[in-house]
């Protein structure tokens with residue numbers, strides 16, 4: 001693994017509805033994501049405060065989508081290596097609130113990629129998350145004697 005993480009995905013969206021595209025860079029290796037707000041004429045300002053840019057995580061992909069149709073685009077971040085994925089609700093004032101309840105953010109897994117689409121045409125965006133791809137085993141047990149203390153560690157249902 002490279003030190004300090006690596007940018008895995010680039011996702012553009014006008015999250016503050018000022019007419020120009022802002023950009024999110026997702027980073028793996030536990031690095032925080034990077035969010036840059038488009039200033040229109042003077043380039044981009046890096047956003048350093050808030051939930052999105054302080055969450056760490058092995059984030060392979062992100063997708064913007066206004067899932068609740070309130071006019072502000074929200075953000076989903078897919079995390080790998082068994083970490084929970086993240087959903088952020090755009091509050092409309094530049095802040096994002098992490099959504100902590102529901103299947104979207106509580107299914108762990110090795111999420112690699114994600115996309116929003118209204119697949120059933122009900123007017124609300126649905127979310128597709130691609131998991132897996134390869135199975136990279138976690139660190140092996142250090143000795144056979146330690147293999148009996150794994151009970152309860154798995155909560156996958």
Ligand SMILES: [Ca+2]
Pocket residue numbers: 013014015016017018019020021022037038
């Ligand atoms: Ca913007």
Ligand SMILES: [Ca+2]
Pocket residue numbers: 026027028029030031032033055056057058059
């Ligand atoms: Ca990350």
Ligand SMILES: [Ca+2]
Pocket residue numbers: 065066067068069070071072073074090
């Ligand atoms: Ca929204």
Ligand SMILES: [Ca+2]
Pocket residue numbers: 117118119120121122123124125126
């Ligand atoms: Ca739908």
